[in-house]
Amino acid sequence: xxxxxxxxxxxxxxxxxxxxxxxxxxxxxxxxxxxxxxxxxxxxxxxxxxxxxxxxxxxxxxxxxxxxxxxxxxxxxxxxxxxx
Amino acid sequence: xxxxxxxxxxxxxxxxxxxxxxxxxxxxxxxxxxxxxxxxxxxxxxxxxxxxxxxxxxxxxxxxxxxxxxxxxxxxxxxxxxxxxxxxxxxxxxxxxxxxxxxxxxxxxxxxxxxxxxxxxxxxxxxxxxxxxxxxxxxxxxxxxxxxxxxxxxxxxxxxxxxxxxxxxxxxxxxxxxxxxxxxxxxxxxxxxxxxxxxxxxxxxxxxxxxxxxxxxxxxxxxxxxxxxxxxxxxxxxxxx
Numbered sequence: 539x540x541x542x543x544x545x546x547x548x549x550x551x552x553x554x555x556x557x558x559x560x561x562x563x564x565x566x567x568x569x570x571x572x573x574x575x576x577x578x579x580x581x582x583x584x585x586x587x588x589x590x591x592x593x594x595x596x597x598x599x600x601x602x603x604x605x606x607x608x609x610x611x612x613x614x615x616x617x618x619x620x621x622x
Numbered sequence: 623x624x625x626x627x628x629x630x631x632x633x634x635x636x637x638x639x640x641x642x643x644x645x646x647x648x649x650x651x652x653x654x655x656x657x658x659x660x661x662x663x664x665x666x667x668x669x670x671x672x673x674x675x676x677x678x679x680x681x682x683x684x685x686x687x688x689x690x691x692x693x694x695x696x697x698x699x700x701x702x703x704x705x706x707x708x709x710x711x712x713x714x715x716x717x718x719x720x721x722x723x724x725x726x727x728x729x730x731x732x733x734x735x736x737x738x739x740x741x742x743x744x745x746x747x748x749x750x751x752x753x754x755x756x757x758x759x760x761x762x763x764x765x766x767x768x769x770x771x772x773x774x775x776x777x778x779x780x781x782x783x784x785x786x787x788x789x790x791x792x793x794x795x796x797x798x799x800x801x802x803x804x805x806x807x808x809x810x811x812x813x814x815x816x817x818x819x820x821x822x823x824x825x826x827x828x829x830x831x832x833x834x835x836x837x838x839x840x841x842x843x844x845x846x847x848x849x850x851x852x853x854x855x856x857x858x859x860x861x862x863x
Binding site for chain 2: 584586589591593594595596600603605607608610615
C-alpha cells in the first residue's frame with residue numbers, strides 16, 4: 539500500500555537552522571511523498587514526533603498526512619510553503 | 623566551453639534575471655539572514671564555489687537594499703523583488719500598517735510529558751491581521767488601477783515565542799458576516815488560510831512549527847487542496863507546539 543517504509547522519517551527541515559521534524563516509531567512507518575512536500579504515512583504503533591526547538595508529540599496508530607504551512611506572495615500572487 | 627566569470631555574469635534574484643553582481647549582492651544581503659543561508663540557497667553547484675567564497679569574504683561589508691530605496695525604485699518589477707528580499711516582517715514593521723483585527727484565543731491543547739503521557743495545556747494565543755495600502759508600496763507606478771493592498775497575519779510560536787509575519791491574500795483577510803451583511807476583517811480566518819490540506823473530513827490536526835499533521839478519519843478521501851476555515855482551525859487543532 540505504501541511504497542516506502544522506515545522507522546524514522548523526516549517530515550520537514552528548517553531552512554534557517556536546519557532543525558528537522560522527525561517522526562519515529564518502533565515498527566516501520568509506511569509512507570509516500572506527495573505534492574508540495576506533503577507526505578502520507580501510516581503508523582502501526584505509536585509514533586513520536588520530535589524537533590530540537592518544539593515540544594514532542596505522540597501520534598496513535600492511524601493514517602496521517604503532513605503538510606507545510608503556506609503563505610501568499612503578494613509580489614507575484616503565488617502560494618508557497620512556509621519554511622522556518 | 624565558456625568559463626563562468628562571477629564578476630561579469632548576470633544573476634537571477636527571486637526569479638527575475640539580469641542583475642549585476644553588485645545589485646545581486648545587495649538583494650541577497652537583504653534576503654538572507656546569514657552567509658550560511660546564502661550559500662545554502664545560492665551556491666548550489668560547484669561552478670559557483672568561487673562566487674560563494676567571494677561573497678563570504680565581502681558579506682559583512684555588503685549594504686542590504688532598504689525599504690526607502692525600494693519605495694524610490696521606479697521599475698515596479700525591481701521594486702517587487704526588493705520587497706520580496708526585504709521580507710514581510712521588516713516591511714510591515716516599518717511601513718505603518720493598519721491593524722484590522724486582533725483576537726486572543728484561550729486554548730486548551732494536548733501535550734505529552736517525558737513519559738509520553740498526555741496532559742492538557744492551557745494558554746492564550748494572539749493573532750493580529752494587518753494591512754498596508756498598495757499605494758504605500760507601489761506609488762508612482764504607471765499601473766492604471768489602484769495597487770492592491772497587502773495583508774499579513776502576525777502570530778507567535780507557542781513554544782519558542784518567536785514572532786512571525788505571514789502574508790495572506792485579500793480573500794483570506796475578510797469573513798462575510800450574514801448578521802450585518804458585510805465583510806469584516808478576521809485574523810483567525812487569515813491564520814486558518816495558511817493551512818492547506820487535501821483530504822476531506824480530517825479527524826484531528828497537529829502543528830509543530832511550520833509542519834501540519836492531519837489525522838485521517840474513516841470518511842477521509844483525497845480531494846482538491848483547500849484552505850482551512852476559521853471554524854476548522856479552532857475546532858480541529860488538537861495539539862500545537
